[in-house]
Amino acid sequence: MAIIKVKDNNPAAAIRELLRTMLEKQLVSAILVPQEIPSKKTVVQTLVSDPDKLDAVNPLAPIFSINSARIVVKMCIDQMTGPVSGQAVSEQPAEEKEAEPPEAEDSASEQKQEQAPEQEQGKSGEQAPAEAQSAAEDEPAAAEGQSAPAPIAVVLRPCEIRALIELVKLQQASLDPFLVIGVDCWGTYSVQDYAAMVTQGPQDSSVTADFLKQVTAGNFPEELRGACRACQYPVPTYADLAIQLIGDDISQQIRIEAQSEKGKEIFNALGFEVTAESKERKSAVEKLKEAKKQLAEQDKADFLEMISSLCINCHNCRAVCPICYCKQCVFDGKVFEYPLEKYLNWSGKKGVLPVPPDKLLFHLTRMSHVATSCVACGQCEAACPSGIPLGRIFQRISTAAQEALGYEAGRSLDDDLPLTTFRENELSAVED
Amino acid sequence: MSEEFEPKIIAFLCNWCSYAGADLAGTSRMQYPPNVRIIRLMCSGGLDPLYVFRALLAGCDGVLIGGCHPGDCHYTNGNYKARRRVAVLKSILKELGMGHDRVWLRWISASEGSRFAETIREIVTDLKEKGPNTLAQSWAI
Ligand code: SF4
Ligand code: SF4
Ligand code: FES
Numbered sequence: 295m296a297i298i299k300v301k302d303n304n305p306a307a308a309i310r311e312l313l314r315t316m317l318e319k320q321l322v323s324a325i326l327v328p329q330e331i332p333s334k335k336t337v338v339q340t341l342v343s344d345p346d347k348l349d350a351v352n353p354l355a356p357i358f359s360i361n362s363a364r365i366v367v368k369m370c371i372d373q374m375t376g377p378v379s380g381q382a383v384s385e386q387p388a389e390e391k392e393a394e395p396p397e398a399e400d401s402a403s404e405q406k407q408e409q410a411p412e413q414e415q416g417k418s419g420e421q422a423p424a425e426a427q428s429a430a431e432d433e434p435a436a437a438e439g440q441s442a443p444a445p446i447a448v449v450l451r452p453c454e455i456r457a458l459i460e461l462v463k464l465q466q467a468s469l470d471p472f473l474v475i476g477v478d479c480w481g482t483y484s485v486q487d488y489a490a491m492v493t494q495g496p497q498d499s500s501v502t503a504d505f506l507k508q509v510t511a512g513n514f515p516e517e518l519r520g521a522c523r524a525c526q527y528p529v530p531t532y533a534d535l536a537i538q539l540i541g542d543d544i545s546q547q548i549r550i551e552a553q554s555e556k557g558k559e560i561f562n563a564l565g566f567e568v569t570a571e572s573k574e575r576k577s578a579v580e581k582l583k584e585a586k587k588q589l590a591e592q593d594k595a596d597f598l599e600m601i602s603s604l605c606i607n608c609h610n611c612r613a614v615c616p617i618c619y620c621k622q623c624v625f626d627g628k629v630f631e632y633p634l635e636k637y638l639n640w641s642g643k644k645g646v647l648p649v650p651p652d653k654l655l656f657h658l659t660r661m662s663h664v665a666t667s668c669v670a671c672g673q674c675e676a677a678c679p680s681g682i683p684l685g686r687i688f689q690r691i692s693t694a695a696q697e698a699l700g701y702e703a704g705r706s707l708d709d710d711l712p713l714t715t716f717r718e719n720e721l722s723a724v725e726d
Numbered sequence: 727m728s729e730e731f732e733p734k735i736i737a738f739l740c741n742w743c744s745y746a747g748a749d750l751a752g753t754s755r756m757q758y759p760p761n762v763r764i765i766r767l768m769c770s771g772g773l774d775p776l777y778v779f780r781a782l783l784a785g786c787d788g789v790l791i792g793g794c795h796p797g798d799c800h801y802t803n804g805n806y807k808a809r810r811r812v813a814v815l816k817s818i819l820k821e822l823g824m825g826h827d828r829v830w831l832r833w834i835s836a837s838e839g840s841r842f843a844e845t846i847r848e849i850v851t852d853l854k855e856k857g858p859n860t861l862a863q864s865w866a867i
Contacts, residue, residue: 598822624776646865655779661818662775662811687822694817699810713814716806718796724813725831 295551296566303545306354306502309477309537312550312564313447317345321560322447322473326365327351335489339365341446353449354539356505358482358519361616361673362450363457367467369446374468445473445556452479452527453671456704457616459532460667463711464619473556476530478539480509480582481522484676491517510544512581514589521672521685524590528582532706535560540582541575597687598654604680605653611674611684617664625656661691666712667703668692733787733853735762735846738777740770742800743835744792750839758843759850762790769793770831771804775815778829782819785862788828788853790845795833805833824861828853 300308316322328337329350337355339362342348450458455476461467483491483501491501508515514523530536534557538549549572552561572578609625612618624630630652641647670692672685696702698721699712739745745766751758767773770793778789791812793805812831819826830849834842 598824644862644865648865655776655783658779658783658818658822659776662779662814665814665818691818691821694821695814698813698817713807713810716803716810718806721809721813724809724816725833 295549295569295571296561297547297549297569300545300547303503305506305539305544305548306352308548309353309449310348310351312537313342313351313449314345314348315564316447316560317343317348319563320444321563323444324446326362326369326446326448327353328355328357328449330355333492335492336485341369352502353477353537354506355488355502356480356482357485357488358451358522358671358673358676359485360614361457361671362448362454363461363467363616364614366448366458366472367461367616370468370471373471374466443471446471447473447475449475449477450530450533451482452476452530453521453525453669453704454616455530455533456527456669457671459704459707460617460669461619462707464617464667466619473535473560474530474533475535475537476533476553477537478529479522479525480505480528480540481514481518481525483515483517484519487517506544512585514585518589519672519685520591520675520683521670521689523586524670524686524689525586526583527669527704528586529579532704533557538572538575541572541578591683591686595683597683600682601657601687602648602654604682605657606680607650607653607656608679609656610677610679612660614673614677615660615664616671616673617667617669618660620663624659625652661688664688665692665695666699666701668696669704731854731858733761733850733858734785735788735790735849735853736781736786737762737764737790737792737846738767738770738773739764739790739792739834740772740794740799740804741766741768743794743798744770744832744842746836747792747834747838747842750836751843752839754839756839756843758846761850762846769799769801769804770808771799771801771806773808773811775811775818778815782824782828782859783862785859787856787859788830788849790830790832790849792832792834792842792845795835798833798835825859828856828859 298308298312313325313327317325324341324343325348326339326341327348329340329342329348330337330352331350336359337352337357339360340351342351455474458467458469458474462469482488488501495501495504505515529538529540530553532553534552534554536551536553538551542548549569550561550566551571552558609623612623632651637647637649637651640651665688668688668691670685670689672689674688675683675685678684692703696712701709701712737744737748739748745764748764765777770791773791778791781789791808793799793808796805799805809831812829816826816829818824819829830845832841832845834845
């Protein structure tokens, strides 16, 4: 833990300088971080590798246009081609042998040789489990000795980190190439509200500064997104480095904490003077969570009716969901293409058939797929052209599902995905 | 309603235990109400919740999921995993007010023909009390 001084009442600038130092010292090879566009009406995610191109960086802008876990997934697609977990490593060669007994051994050893150079990076796909382990053990030493490539820093909100953790467990992403920098979060506006505030606000005023002033005083703007009003995860707990704002006077200082071994290395290399945690932090975080509980929308609208009447089946909610993990959605396949006769048949049965069919079924199925990993970031709601309060719906459902299975999405890489595991004595209430 | 309501039940039964149990009920000529249509799965662990939602939305009044007793699943632990999936499924149905109490998960072994017959009797009685699944009757849903 260390203190970072804030100048000119501008904590975003202090974070920017920290990132600049990391790039200059080549502790990271690039940084994924949001920047304000010149008109300031929005921010875009950017991958910055030139320390001179960080001027518009603002990770504190209260706007949430995409859950960046999705971007991280895209960025590491080529890292995911080989088996990722220890289990998969040991399984694949066995499968090959089964399929083609005589050649399999040859091709397997050939591949081993081809892959040999990559082994130094700890990315080899085909090595035997024992080798994999020893390679993994060698890794830290190798990183110190020869120069392993510096990680790519990704600056993320708590809900983005939590989504990323779920995606790693779902084998959609790898943390290996990245250094996760988490930032405390009081909440965000929708893209539209943010842009409107920038346009309507007085010149020279900063939406970010206004926002920080309000929330640090315990006032939460009306326009806060629904998901953020209910958010119970304002601080990163599973990052490599965490930038802490809550509990400090952020016009004066913020703090940085290493939350992993990887983070510690960078932290040490930055040469910070080590300090203790802010004494106020714990209670400030609790207070914030409590305040959010009061802000959360409680009404139990008729979600069923809303979904079935308002949804236009555009599937935008699925497209932006960081968790929805299938390469090909069952709802895009032939299963849900029906012959005309079937439409007539259904219509005939009820006398009236709302079309397109399967709108509710789509949502129910999506819920059953993502409920255990949903981090309630609310991007589904932001993407819905029909204004269905999906964030609230999914938050309720995922909380219920995760409570039922004693799981908390995004908490840690160590808990098994709840649908891949079980206990012998549990859930007796489900059997009846 | 003048005619007595006859609930429609879909039963997803695993091939190795529950389906065999249903079969035994049949071959032993046990009496049970004819309200159930059986769909055979290899294992209760192979049940996609999508099928259950589809059944409920299409107007079926109750769904039974049958698998081997704990420890007896022929794929080692499919039934334990099914139980977790059903827990998720039920919490969704419950939160949305869609009749989570119209879904049953039962372990029925190949030798338990009478347990199968008893289960169907119980479900039919229960559903007659609950009345039809109104969800599918509203055209808007
Ligand atoms: S859901 Fe929570 S972590 Fe995500 S943007 Fe809103 S307040 Fe921040
Ligand atoms: S984004 Fe909205 S309208 Fe589109 S499929 Fe999802 S719920 Fe339906
Ligand atoms: S085979 Fe019967 S539950 Fe798995």
